[in-house]
Amino acid sequence: MTADDSDRTMPGDAPVFADATAISGDAMIEIDAVDKFFGDFQALKNINLRVGTQEVVVVIGPSGSGKSTLIRCINRLEEHDAGRIVVDGTELSNDIRNIQEIRRETGMVFQSFNLFPHLTVLDNITLAPRKVRRMPKAKAEALGMDLLEMVKIPEQASKYPGQMSGGQQQRVAIARALAMNPKVMLFDEPTSALDPEMIGEVLDTMKDLARSGMTMIVVTHEMGFAREVADRVVFMADGQIVEVGTPEHFFENPSEDRTKLFLSQIL
């Protein structure tokens, strides 16, 4: 790491980095004072985070730290118990129409792909645009083929998910999420269920997406990806945001002991 790099990371100023709400430009996602309980267990404790438009935020942390719960709250796969979540100016409420509006704007990619096994790859991608956005079939299929080109597997369009490798399935899952033309993409450990040789192809797809200007929140254990692609890295432990910073700050010069301990365990 050069002196220039460390200058960019505003060295040593711990309180600045712990503030996850400080961003330049417009906020795509605002998370204010969010709590989440599973029974008596508090999974999220007073989470405050803002994600700027076109920003890539990587969330890391030990398992059970609440990072998956956090992004699952954003599209209401989990319901937060306190605080507010605003996606592109719309606050998440209990109204089903409001929830669906937010889900239309947020694509999600799961650890276990969750492709629909009874539909072809192309139908997996076109189902939501056709049924939710009422796109004509021909147009939806053209869009689907474009997306398959983008994830580099157009020849698999008529196959079923069960006939593909894990890496291919996850790329289809990314294409499926993109088909709704979302403003934000949420990735929930997208490479954790993959064989090592397939992780690269999925990460490459995600890097392309980040370069194209997509707003992304990525929960991952891929530190290389975080270092290369993230605008900011958020470190969570025990349901709290412990530290936030640029990758340079985060990997070279973390301020919190908890972060240092975690990094020493995984690197």
Added chain:
Amino acid sequence: MTAATRWLRHNLFRTKRDAFLTLVFGALAIWLIYKTVRFVFVTGRWTIIEVNLRILMVGRYPEVHDLRLAVTLIVLAAWGGLLAGFLRGRQFRAGRITSEDSKLTAARVLDLFERLWIPLAVIVLLLMLSGTAGPWLMVGLALVAALAGRLIGPVFGRLRLGAAVSAVIMLVFAAVPLGMYFYVVTAVGFDGWGGFMLNLFLSVCSIILCYPLGVLLALGRRSGLPLVRLVCTAYIEIIRGAPLFVLLLLANVALGFFVPDSLAPATSTRAIVVFTFFTAAYMAEIIRGGLQSIPRGQIEAAKAVGLSPIRQTGYIVLPQALRNVIPAQIGQLISLFKDTTLAGIAMSLFELLNVSGAITSQPEFRGQGLIAETLTFAALMFWVVSYTMSRESQRLEKRLGVGSR
């Protein structure tokens, strides 16, 4: 040592104990086959079937209304053909089959023959027993109608259909057998008909009605609304706790306590209602099992792409759930078909089993112990239909299993 002797050695006479078992059970099998063949071709007195064929098949349906029977058979044959063709067209549209699969090859004809030769053989046997030209003509026309339906069906099946149009088509398809039921019974009043036709009508109408009810009950039992869940659960548990026979008896007897005779529906209609409600409860539990087999991730993915709750169920959960439990569903429907004989005993409906017993006390056959012959005939009829249902369900399962996990 030839291949045949090697096979025998390997499979039947490998050890002394194998040889012993082979000889004992071989002898038993030969004896059973000998007895059966002898019964069918030598000792069996089949005149009673030949003479009573009409009453066995359609009961005391008046001959003046035979045209209605012919029309019904032909319409239902066309319906069946149309349905098969329509479904094939839909599959073609979904990309599950290609035009290559649709070519009329020798292999396909052979496959079709292999699928249907048993029911076809029985139909031909019945026609030969009938001895008149009418049934031949009727069945011939029905075959032509089925073929025509099968050829026209794919044209509709390949069309682009909106959800509303598809729903209407489904309803029309479902309504046809029910319509034919009323067409056939209105001619004679509800109770002047019977025979195997009655068994078939009871089961087909009940199957069509119980299926949607079963799906709704299964979904209701998993509903987030406590009242809906309570009602569905109570319905399922109460109906499943009662013997079918008792329900049929109740429908026959107890209805009179509540409703005047002039308003009460005919016995056969009551039977359909009981079979529908009874089987729906069982179907609901089978389908609930299917629903539970769908991983949570499927629903989460459906939510995440923005599908509404109804669409999550309709496009993602139900198609997979229903496919996962095809064998159990068909088993329940076969069971329903065979249980239609209970309506004969509980409600004195003149269905096949009842007819089989009754004709042995006709003056010319009384006291000759012909019940074995008539029951064998009834068993054959039930077996052929059940077996065909079972075979076709396995085929359906394989078809729909394309791309399964």
